[in-house]
Amino acid sequence: MRVLLVGDYPPPHGGVAVHVQQLHGFLRGRGVDVKVLDIGKGGRPAPDVIPARGAAPFALRLARHLASGWTVHVHTSGNNPKSWVLAGVVGGLPGPKSPRVITLHSGLLPDYLAASATRRRFARVALAGYARVMAVSTAVKLALVACGVPAQKVEVLPAFCASQVRPGPVPAEVEAARSRRRILLSMAHHPSPVYGRALMFRALRELARTWPDVGLALFGPGLDSEAFIRDVREARVAGHLEVLGELEHPAALGLIARSDAFVRPTTHDGDSISVREALTLGVPCVASDVCVRPEPTRVFAAGDAADLARVIREAVAAGPLHVPQVDAGPELLSLYAELSSNNGLMASHEQGSDLGETRHAAQ
Template identity: 35%
Template sequence: MKILLVGPYPPPHGGVSVHVAGALDHLRRAGIPCRVLNLNRSAPESERYIRVSNVRDLAAVLLRHARAGWTTHVNTNGHNLKSWLVALLCGVAGRFGAGSLLTLHSGMAPAYLLGGRFWRRSLAWSACTFYSRIICVNREIEETIASLGIARERLAVISAFLPPAPQKLVAPDALQAWIRNHTPLLSTALFYRPEYGFELLMEAVAQLRLRYPNLGCLVMGSGEQETEARNLVRKTGLAANVLLPGDVSHESCLALISLSDIFVRPTLEDGDSISVREAIALGVPVVASDVGARPPEALLFKAGNTEDLVAKIESCLGMAQRGRNQTESPGPYLDRLLEMYTAAVTRKNGYGYERRTCARIFRQMTNDK
């Protein structure tokens, strides 16, 4: 068994890229040959992954690994055209090798597929037919894929959370003084895009500061609207209470979460937040919006409702001092994933597609790109 993980890889550190990096480490520790095909065109050169810059290169890498007996595992959001085109190309390539799996991570995928034109659903259905198993990170995504006509026995709902390996967590020196001067301390990890709820969080911080003058809010992440976010912090007079360190390493992110009094997930839409589950595994209380898949330990607030977010944070701050949990074992997740890899190898997916048909589709997708 040899696994080719296809998807983004840090940096930047987001839910899907962190999952891919974690899966690579866990599979290698389990003695399973594993490589990453990084789909981020701007990614720097690295020994940790294979980088491609165009469709032809992507197709060549996929086909080379498929013919060498690698099983392809695609990790994608499922909420835009590029995501489904990549899924289709990878699925077709997997038909020539040891099978393929698809994981859909984004809570925005259902709205994209159900609220758009018919061609979106047709493309998604076509892509899904090439995969032996499709992993959905929550029930809503599973229901949406099933509504396309994909058999339920090929669908599985599994959280994308992989507990990090035990390690000593140390916050970056540059941030430790700021952290010591702020209490209580909130933290979050996000991309600066509308669905992540940064403005909502800032509204809540502005209200909470009236009761907690020394409140600190640490916002880790990057994104196309980062400049606007920094301007918002400055214009609203929150610069003394809000720190935006940008994209940080996964190890630093875990260390900073571990020092927090509360981890906040203010998203307006969500799949299954890895950072929420990481915070819980670290023993940090979580206040999260009531969208996507949430573990029972999280305290939920009504998505988009500032007053409810403030109330839940205050309620959480009033609770007794938390205990610290041991890091969870990745065993159950990996065991189930390995079963799917084995099934993919034996089944070779395809579902009725002859290789000549797959070859024709493959050529059409890679010509003139």
């Protein structure tokens, strides 16, 4: 079995990239011949990770693997035109002996498709070449089925590999932040307003009334932007922040593991990897109610800072709770084996047909 994963690979450590990295590690650990065709910004070289910058290098490398019969698994958001062009190209290129799978990751996908009939038609056509479509949530599946994608082809499977959650050593600034704060919260940051930074700051001001030394450790991109500095100033929370920048993923997991609670105050979501990572580590997790959250996440009313502060207090008071989380690795490995087996049977039938035609011609 040979599997080619197509998608972003860290750095940076976004949700899709982290899942591709986790799945790559899981499959390698199971002895699978697996490679990654990295279409992201790229970073340090990693074993079996092939950079594909630009359309021509990407198409050439992809075509080689399709011609050799690799099972191809695309990972993309599904909430922008570039994502759907990628899906259409990979699903439409010739390669009859190369089964294709796609995972659509974004919680913004339903709204994106609902906004335009043209988008829905394009999505239906783009997904026609895939043997299986993996949706990270029921909402994503329903949106795809509404486009005309056959329901039996779409499976709901969170993009998460619990077996690959391994906290690493943390930088000195993380240890210093932990030692300074009696209560330390953590949050993955992104410049997009979808991540709920302003809401979290308002809740932090509320928490500081009863927890004067509370700290919020932020990691991710955009922590030095003008918009970030403006929001800090307007919310008057500078004294409660631990600004850590972009951490390596093992270090980010180490930070989460040292936190009293992990917070996900997003306005939209698919199936957050960081939420499941926190739960896997036994860290109390608080998240908005914009989508179905895995147990035992504590949810708050989206957009309500007072409710967010209330639920954080409850989560910290309750303390750690370990509940097993989903691992997509074994299910995907089984799917790849099934598709490879079916493809082998088809190839055998084709060979038999060709031999029969040859004998008939010889006679």
